[in-house]
Amino acid sequence: MTFDLKNYLAERKTLVETELFACLPAEGTRPAELASAMRHAVLSGGKRLRPILCLGAAEAAGGKLEHALPAACAIELLHTYTLVHDDLPCMDNDTLRRGQPTVWAKYGEAMAVLVGDALQTLAFETLARTPCPSVTPRLVIELAKAAGGAGVIAGQVEDIQFAGSPTRDIIDYVFQHKTADLFRAAIRLGAIAGGASDHNLQHLSVYGNNLGIAFQIIDDLLDAKQACSDDKPELTCLAIMSKEEAHAYAKETTAAAIASLKNLPGNTAPLTALAHELLSRVF
């Protein structure tokens, strides 16, 4: 069995970006600076991992790719809004992202707050344009629960409020909510839009959650390689475990993700290859 992941990812990235391009306000739309800043935030690169997972979940569930396209865009718009707000001076105070100025650095703080706000709104609007309207209420509730005050925002609050020595509890909480909740939602939105049975949705959720945890551990391991001494102390899993333990943890959660793909009705080769590929970055 050979699966050309590199080619698959390039094709899916193009597909997602074409859709994102179409759902953003056209350049020049009044107010012109808002349209420009929203496009800068969304179209300045990124691997499009979450929307690609969303589309892959629809196919793994035996559903149609096209049915999950609005959900895939919604998850990327939602993710982008969190990055725009996380970069603000009152949060992480970052001026660069992917080699480009962050939204607040280029357009000012007030505009960055409003761009993030507008991208969140657009995420829900896009989600509500899913081709099967009968699943819209479920999709909106899924995304809102993952993104809101009991999901991503809960993780971000505990992250910024963190002071002192990290504990296993706080690491688990922030990993779950700040990262894994959105990976899990990406997978679940795709699966629901693709018509997954409750049973298959459950298995795909296990994949999404484990992949999200693995992603964050791998991210911490990669960050440790290039850490600067003047960085503020961060909630990294390496504060509570050795590198060897973190490697083992990443391997274990990746294996759990892949194992949960057994017996699904659709093509699971892409989701399997993606999990292997993420892990390979630290091995």
Added chain:
Amino acid sequence: MTFDLKNYLAERKTLVETELFACLPAEGTRPAELASAMRHAVLSGGKRLRPILCLGAAEAAGGKLEHALPAACAIELLHTYTLVHDDLPCMDNDTLRRGQPTVWAKYGEAMAVLVGDALQTLAFETLARTPCPSVTPRLVIELAKAAGGAGVIAGQVEDIQFAGSPTRDIIDYVFQHKTADLFRAAIRLGAIAGGASDHNLQHLSVYGNNLGIAFQIIDDLLDAKQACSDDKPELTCLAIMSKEEAHAYAKETTAAAIASLKNLPGNTAPLTALAHELLSRVF
């Protein structure tokens, strides 16, 4: 015909606040400070005008009040998120609202950004819990269009970017998007949730839009009475018209709002009385 508006408003306010109380995270929910700050933002007073309009529209359309309750809460949560973000130091830099410290003044800037974000998410989640799921896609798209980058946020962007002398064009744009779009959406959400026909929805939209414009003119007239000389120049209609002209404009838009309520199948007495009451504040 006597309609006891004062009693009606008090009853509806209680109804809306009971629902809002129930959909917010309970005090103590982790992260506790987020729950506390979200509750502070939403439960610190306010006339609840937009949700009351939403419920009134459902009834004017001949529908059931209960069907519009989630939409009513959603519109108030959405409105509250915009206030929390508008108060931020990088926007209006306000430390007091309704005699209470603003969210950023009490909980810090980062928390205020996240509280606003979480309230927007909760607005869409609440809306998706409408009892008639078949209208959910329409409701979500309506609210998103009114609230997003072509609605309230467009108005706010042009407001904060405004410099120099106000023109009729910029005043009309900001009045329409920053204020009237959400009044119109409040009415439309209630009408749709209440099962309004397309024809009646159209008439109610005219009411909502005119009432929103009237509300903003009246707000400008009331502000002018208590303006401080050190306030930054603002986009008030009094910059382009006399007080007499503004009074006439408020009267005219209020009359247009009330006229559009003719021939609706439900009880229009509350919406009529509300429009008269708002206008009476400046006469």
